[in-house]
Amino acid sequence: MATGLRPLHARYPYFERSREAVREADVSLVAAARDEAVAERALARVETVLTEGTVGEPERGTRTELLSYPIARVLVSLVDQPVLVHRYARAEAEAARERFVADLGRRELKSAPGNRLTLEGLLEEFDLDGAVRGTGRAETSEADTERGDGYEMGVSSYLSLAADRRGEEWRLVNRRLAKGWVALSREDVLALLGEAVRQRVASGLPLSVPAEIEAPLEEAVATIEERLAETNLIRDIDTVVPELFPPCMKYLLDQVQKGEHLEHHSRFAITAFLSNIGMETDDIVELYMVNPGFGEEITRYQTDHIRGVSSPTEYSTPACATMQSYGDCVNMDDRCERISHPMGYYEDALEDADDADLTDWRARESEAEAKTEAEAGE
Amino acid sequence: MDERTRAYLRGRFRDYYRRSDVSLPPDAEAREWGYIPWTAGPGTTMARHNALLDLGDFADFLTRERPQHVYFSVGRYDDPGADSMAEKGWRGSDLVFDLDADHLPSVALGEDSYATMLRKCKDALGRLLSFLEDDFGFCDLETVFSGGRGYHVHVRDPGVRGLDRAGRREIVDYVRGTGLQFEALVSGEAVAGTAGRKSPARKRTFDTTGGWSARAHRHLLDFVDDLLVMEEGEALERLRSFEGIGEGRSEAILRGARENYAELEAGNVDIHPAVFGLARRLAGEVVEIDGAPIDEPVTTDTNRLIRLPESLHGGSGLAVRRIARDELDGFDPLVDAIPETFRGQEIAIDVTDPGLVELGGDSFIIEAGKQVVLEYLGVFLMARGRAEKERER
Numbered sequence: 001m002a003t004g005l006r007p008l009h010a011r012y013p014y015f016e017r018s019r020e021a022v023r024e025a026d027v028s029l030v031a032a033a034r035d036e037a038v039a040e041r042a043l044a045r046v047e048t049v050l051t052e053g054t055v056g057e058p059e060r061g062t063r064t065e066l067l068s069y070p071i072a073r074v075l076v077s078l079v080d081q082p083v084l085v086h087r088y089a090r091a092e093a094e095a096a097r098e099r100f101v102a103d104l105g106r107r108e109l110k111s112a113p114g115n116r117l118t119l120e121g122l123l124e125e126f127d128l129d130g131a132v133r134g135t136g137r138a139e140t141s142e143a144d145t146e147r148g149d150g151y152e153m154g155v156s157s158y159l160s161l162a163a164d165r166r167g168e169e170w171r172l173v174n175r176r177l178a179k180g181w182v183a184l185s186r187e188d189v190l191a192l193l194g195e196a197v198r199q200r201v202a203s204g205l206p207l208s209v210p211a212e213i214e215a216p217l218e219e220a221v222a223t224i225e226e227r228l229a230e231t232n233l234i235r236d237i238d239t240v241v242p243e244l245f246p247p248c249m250k251y252l253l254d255q256v257q258k259g260e261h262l263e264h265h266s267r268f269a270i271t272a273f274l275s276n277i278g279m280e281t282d283d284i285v286e287l288y289m290v291n292p293g294f295g296e297e298i299t300r301y302q303t304d305h306i307r308g309v310s311s312p313t314e315y316s317t318p319a320c321a322t323m324q325s326y327g328d329c330v331n332m333d334d335r336c337e338r339i340s341h342p343m344g345y346y347e348d349a350l351e352d353a354d355d356a357d358l359t360d361w362r363a364r365e366s367e368a369e370a371k372t373e374a375e376a377g378e
Numbered sequence: 379m380d381e382r383t384r385a386y387l388r389g390r391f392r393d394y395y396r397r398s399d400v401s402l403p404p405d406a407e408a409r410e411w412g413y414i415p416w417t418a419g420p421g422t423t424m425a426r427h428n429a430l431l432d433l434g435d436f437a438d439f440l441t442r443e444r445p446q447h448v449y450f451s452v453g454r455y456d457d458p459g460a461d462s463m464a465e466k467g468w469r470g471s472d473l474v475f476d477l478d479a480d481h482l483p484s485v486a487l488g489e490d491s492y493a494t495m496l497r498k499c500k501d502a503l504g505r506l507l508s509f510l511e512d513d514f515g516f517c518d519l520e521t522v523f524s525g526g527r528g529y530h531v532h533v534r535d536p537g538v539r540g541l542d543r544a545g546r547r548e549i550v551d552y553v554r555g556t557g558l559q560f561e562a563l564v565s566g567e568a569v570a571g572t573a574g575r576k577s578p579a580r581k582r583t584f585d586t587t588g589g590w591s592a593r594a595h596r597h598l599l600d601f602v603d604d605l606l607v608m609e610e611g612e613a614l615e616r617l618r619s620f621e622g623i624g625e626g627r628s629e630a631i632l633r634g635a636r637e638n639y640a641e642l643e644a645g646n647v648d649i650h651p652a653v654f655g656l657a658r659r660l661a662g663e664v665v666e667i668d669g670a671p672i673d674e675p676v677t678t679d680t681n682r683l684i685r686l687p688e689s690l691h692g693g694s695g696l697a698v699r700r701i702a703r704d705e706l707d708g709f710d711p712l713v714d715a716i717p718e719t720f721r722g723q724e725i726a727i728d729v730t731d732p733g734l735v736e737l738g739g740d741s742f743i744i745e746a747g748k749q750v751v752l753e754y755l756g757v758f759l760m761a762r763g764r765a766e767k768e769r770e771r
Contacts, residue, residue, distance in 0.1 A: 155514055156537030159545035172548040173555060174562035178588030180515025315675050316543070321556040322674065325483070340557040341547070 008117065010062040011099055013069035014092070014200050015125055022066065032067040033074065034216045042071035043220040046084070049091045050227045074213060077206035078221045084228060089202035097194030104190075119189070126196040131157035132189060133181075151189050152181040161195040166348065168338065240279060244353055246345035247331035248323050249273050256288050265318075265326045268306065271299075273317040273342055275307045317342050383760050383767040388416050388444050390757065391690055394697075394719045395440040400688045404534065406430050408454040408469065412683045413445035414692065424449075426683065429459030446692030449683035452532075454539075463681055470539030473546065474684055475510075475553075476676035477502050478528040483671060493736040495527060496711050503529045503706075506670035509553045513589055523711045525691025525698040530684060546678045553672060555590065555665035560658050563591045564647060582654065583645040593668045594661045595645055601660055602635045602642065620659055627652040695720065695757035713739045720754040726771065727756045731764035 005025055009018035032038050041059045045068055048056035055072075059065040076088050103117040123129045131154040153161075155177060162170045176183035184192070214221075242253065252270035255262055262270075274284050281303045288299055306315045319341045323329040329336075339345045403409065411433060412426035426449075433439040440448070451458065452474050456467030479485050479495035482502060490498070503521070510516045510533060520532040541549075551557055564582040584595035605613045610632075617628035634650040635642060641649050647657040676682055685691065687700045696715040716738055732746040737755055744751075744759065748768050751759075759765035 154537065156535075156541065159541055159548055163542070163544040163548050168557070168559065169562075171551065171557055173552045173558050173590065176585055176589050176591060177513045177552070178515075178585075179512070316678050319547070319551070319556060319674060321551075321554065340551060 005062050005066055007062055010058065010065035011103075012096065012117075013066050014096075014197060018066065022070070025063075027063075027067060029070060029074070030212050032071055033213045035064075035067065037061070037064045038067045038071055039217060039220060041065065041068035042075055043223060045069070045072040046075050046079075046088060046224055047227055049084075049088050050224070050231050053087070053091055053094075055088075055091045055095050071217070073201075073205060073207060074209050075217060075220055075224060077209055078214060078217065079224050079228065080206045081228060084224070085202055085205045089198045089205075092201045093194045093198035096197040097190055100190045100193060122193055126193060126200075128153070128157055128193075128196070130154075132184075135183070150186050151184045153184055153189070153192065155180050155182055158182040158184075158192070161192040161199075165191075165195065166338075166344075171340070240274075240277060240283070241350070241353070244346060244349040245273075246336065246342045246349075247333055248329050249342055249346075251330050252328065253287070263326075266328050267302065268315070269318050269323060269326075269328055269342075271303055271306050272315050273346075275303065275315075276317050276343060277346060281307060379760070379763060380766050382769075383765075384416050386767040387692075387695070387757065387760060390720065390753075391444040391446075391692075392441050394690055394717050395437070395444055397719055398688060398717075400437070400440060400686065402430075402436060403450060403532075403686075405454050406436075406450070408456075408458055410451035410453065410455065410458040410466070410681075410683065412449040412451075413443065414447040415443065416446045416692070424683075427459060427461050429457075432459055440689075445689075448686045448689040450686050452682045452684055453680055468680065471541075471680040471682075473533040473535075473538040473541065473549065474676060474682065475506060475531040475533075475670075476524070476528060476673040476684075477506060477530075477670070478524075478673050480527060481671060481673050483666070491734065491736060492527075493712055499528045500709070500711075502670050503531075505668055506531060506553060506672060507706075509670060513552070514549075519703070520687065521701045521703065521706065522685075522687045523696075523699040523701060523709070523715050524685060525689075525694055525696045525715060532684075541680075543678050543680065546680070547674075550672065550674050550677050553670045554674075555669035558590055558665055560661045563594050563661055564657070581646055582648045584647060584657075586645045590664070590668075594657070594664045597664045597667060598647070598657050598660050599643065601656075602639075605632065605635060606639075617656075620656070622655065622659075623652070627655070631656055690717065691761075693761055695754065695761040710739070712737050716754045720757050721752075723753045724750050725753045725756045726750050726768040727759060727765040728768045729759060729765045731759075733764075735759070 005021050009015070009021045012018055037059070041064055044056045048054050059068065072088070076084055100117070100122065104119060104122075120129065123132050133152050135150060135152055155172075158175075159172065162172070168174060172182070242250065245253065249270055252262065252266055253274075255266075256270060271284060274287065275281075279287070281300060284303050285296055285299050289296070318326075318328075320329060320336070320339070323342065335345055335348060339348060407430045409430070410426065411428040411430060412424050413428075414424050417423070430436065451471075453466075453471040454469045456469065458466060460466045477499050479490075479499045480487065482495075482498055484498050484502075485495050507519070507521070510519060510531065516533050516535050516538070518534040520534070522530045522532070524530050564584055584598070585591040586595050605616060608616065613632055614625075614628045617623050617631055618625065623631070630650050630652040634653045638646075638649040642653070647654050676684075685698045687698050689698050690696070691698055695717075696711070697717050699711070699715040701709050701714075726748065727750075728748045729744055729746050732744050735742045735744055735755065735758065737758055738752070742751075742755060744755075744764075756765065756767075760767060
């Protein structure tokens with residue numbers, strides 16, 4: 001084992017000092033990629049993400065475990081699928097959060113000397129040392145935990161870490177916010193540090209990988225690609241799956257397709273939604289066109305306007321509150337209870353539907369076309 | 379708008395820009411600039427994707443082009459003049475808020491006069507600023523009358539620049555109160571001792587120091603204060619008007635409010651289960667009362683173009699007026715946003731759309747047809763499309 005590599009580095013390979021240790025140990029990425037044990041653990045790191053949603057059991061050798069992280073990032077980059085980057089970063093973050101909880105001990109908050117993990121050290125690691133402070137109530141009762149007491153985070157840092165998290169408790173509106181500080185419990189702080197890990201792991205991915213590093217990893221990449229194909233994960237928010245639309249949008253789309261007259265705000269809402277999930281004007285026109293009486297010109301004009309092609313801005317889909325106030329919120333279901341925005345509903349639904357067999361509406365169309373053409377050719 | 383009117387307004391806009399010193403926003407050269415020229419015919423085209431350099435000397439540009447509307451981007455870029463957002467290289471964006479009378483639930487469109495709408499909008503602005511200053515603790519704020527139907531607030535604290543759409547949406551939801559849950563407003567604290575009950579007594583309290591919790595608390599206290607000055611019978615009747623509050627509960631609430639007012643004032647809502655129930659009901663109203671109904675898409679859009687402060691609004695002839703914080707209370711948009719250049723003369727116009735106009739601290743009943751009016755009034759009517767320029771005699 002190289003002298004500078006410590007177990008803490010292997011446990012948190014994304015820390016700056018761990019990266020530093022790797023640099024000092026003078027191990028090249030090429031050498032690491034060629035090291036069988038390292039490559040094997042790197043593959044496990046990524047493969048287990050797809051099979052179990054975790055990064056798997058750590059290797060006991062510090063050097064192998066530590067080096068498997070940069071190689072795992074290389075593997076994720078070579079596969080080059082956004083969903084894999086997303087899943088991988090999330091799994092590393094979850095592992096990190098669990099380790100934070102375990103390593104920091106229960107009520108041990110004072111900084112410890114030497115190489116141990118401390119909350120202060122963690123905050124410093126992610127440039128949050130100025131953005132998080134104790135409220136002086138950190139070591140009191142369980143009731144404080146319930147109150148969300150003990151710590152405060154500056155609102156900008158909070159938003160950059162919490163805005164993408166799901167769950168009502170992370171919504172800013174349901175937090176105590178005064179003079180720019182958001183009240184948090186210790187568990188909240190650790191969860192947000194997990195989010196900081198997620199962002200760091202994902203940042204820069206996919207990397208551009210030189211051929212000499214790629215060569216020894218070809219087999220591992222093929223294995224991951226195979227797993228990925230099995231899990232049907234390759235789909236993101238740019239996927240158009242009308243079955244998963246929120247009830248309000250399903251209803252509006254249905255009305256459009258039936259040729260019902262929609263009020264301006266309703267038409268705006270559905271068009272903004274479709275454009276926000278990545279549909280081009282042509283796609284939207286085509287989707288509306290099921291109804292023969294629809295006005296293509298006006299749809300094109302409105303859609304271009306909403307998409308920001310012919311206007312200064314791209315408009316975003318109205319939030320649930322707006323939909324409600326216009327009477328466009330209909331057929332609420334369970335998922336609606338948990339979200340505050342139709343886009344949030346759809347992202348959530350796509351995420352949950354990962355394992356189901358869903359096809360992008362546009363792919364379906366082209367499949368159908370191909371079929372029609374084939375039939376016509378006969 | 380006919381040619382003579384357009385020519386007149388263009389000319390007078392130039393006079394305004396000659397005499398005014400329109401200062402640039404910070405980092406002006408990293409922003410995208412856009413403007414709408416005075417053109418004939420329907421449909422307006424915005425010239426955008428301009429860098430400041432493309433426009434030349436800015437003061438000179440304004441007097442030369444004397445545009446109908448001028449905008450700059452909330453975003454700052456490496457190459458603001460690039461034609462697509464991807465090529466611009468985003469560095470960060472101001473956080474902006476738009477309060478538009480058209481979107482306020484309290485505004486009765488078609489009934490409220492322009493002045494009334496703007497008054498309601500200014501009330502909402504006060505609520506918005508309370509969120510931005512007290513809750514968010516923002517320091518670098520610029521408050522502006524939009525020249526049209528509302529107000530803009532530009533926040534430029536360094537911490538907000540890197541926020542993405544999702545983070546900005548959280549801020550929107552916060553100031554609008556979207557998704558606010560009662561459970562999040564009160565925090566429970568187990569009280570030492572069992573107070574004669576089996577489970578430890580709970581003392582759920584509002585946080586009286588700030589945030590939505592303090593707003594809900596204030597709303598509850600206001601309600602209770604009103605109760606306490608009423609006649610007994612009237613107070614009980616008021617309480618019974620709530621669904622689920624009958625005779626017993628209304629009496630319990632009134633007694634609780636009288637006997638434990640100090641507790642209530644300190645935030646404790648568990649002085650009686652009926653009081654807790656009342657607090658829950660009233661909290662449902664606080665969003666309507668204290669929320670700031672800002673226009674969501676404006677705030678979440680990091681590439682938005684927004685009106686340049688101290689430029690002229692081509693649809694009203696009023697100035698997009700910057701308002702100093704300590705002058706906000708006394709600010710009257712229909713007086714203070716009238717450009718000095720347009721005061722002191724009279725002009726001849728032909729009114730096509732007569733009616734009431736409140737402007738310059740006065741109200742005018744304008745009749746149809748040719749007449750001579752104060753210039754700022756004439757400019758306002760022409761810019762709004764309610765009159766054409768008439769030949770001066």
